Amino acid sequence: MGSASQSSRVDPADAQEVHELAFEWAMSADTKDWDRMRQILAPKLNIDYTDVANQVFTDISPDDWIKHSESPRVLGGRRVSTQHLLGAAKYIKVSDLQITAHYQIRAAHVRWKDDDRTQEGLKGHxxxxxxxxxxxxxxxxxxxxxxxxxxxxxxxxxxxxxxxLTQPLSEL
Structure with missing residues (x-):
């Protein structure tokens, strides 16, 4: 394993800041705290869920992204529980204004059969x-x-x- 060139190394203070943003992203999604998520997002987002849901969102606003996410079809509603666990990370300085991070991830998803979450339905991790x-x-x-x-x-x-993605909203 080679070492990163001096120019691609991320300052430890910047690494800590983006690490905290990753935590806020996961926690806001899992707790459905959309105001918390809104605070960490850039004005335009590029999100590629090709592997997960065959969807790509280009230059989407935080408000439009949150509107999509808070739907019971995705992450919203009482019958959806998630936990996004981010593991080991690698940070790459792209420029003074851009960092790319690579994380290990395990994302657990459960759809409950009832609003009280007493009967587990479909799940996928x-x-x-x-x-x-x-x-x-x-x-x-x-x-x-x-x-x-x-x-x-x-x-x-x-x-x-x-x-x-396919059920009537009344059944979610």
Whole structure:
């Protein structure tokens, strides 16, 4: 394993800031705290969910992304529980205003059969790599995009996703 060139090394303070943004991203998605998520996002996002849901979002605004995410079809609603665990990380300085981070990820997903979450329904857990892009805007690091790559899934992730995207909203 080679060492990073001096020009591609990320300053430890910047690495800590983007590490905290990654934590905020995962926690805001898992707790459905959309205001918390909005605070960490850049004005334009590039999100590639080709591996997960065959969807790509180019130059989407934080408000439009959150509107999409908070739907019961995706992450919203009482019947969806998730936990996005980010593991070991590698940070790459792209420029003074851009950092790319590579994380190990395990993303657990459960759709409950009832609003009280007493009967577990479909579940699917993804394992892979999450690449996140950060941009410094007015001196503050913001999350500007991400792309998960799936290595393998547990349970029936494809069915979990298909169910959420195809069922009537009244059944979610």
């Amino acid at each position: 993804g394992h892979g790599e999450m690449v996140q892009h950060y941009t410094k805007i007015d001196g503050v690091w913001k999350l500007s995009g991400w792309k998960p790559t799936v290595f393998w899934n547990e349970h029936d992730f494809e069915r979990y996703m298909h169910f959420g």
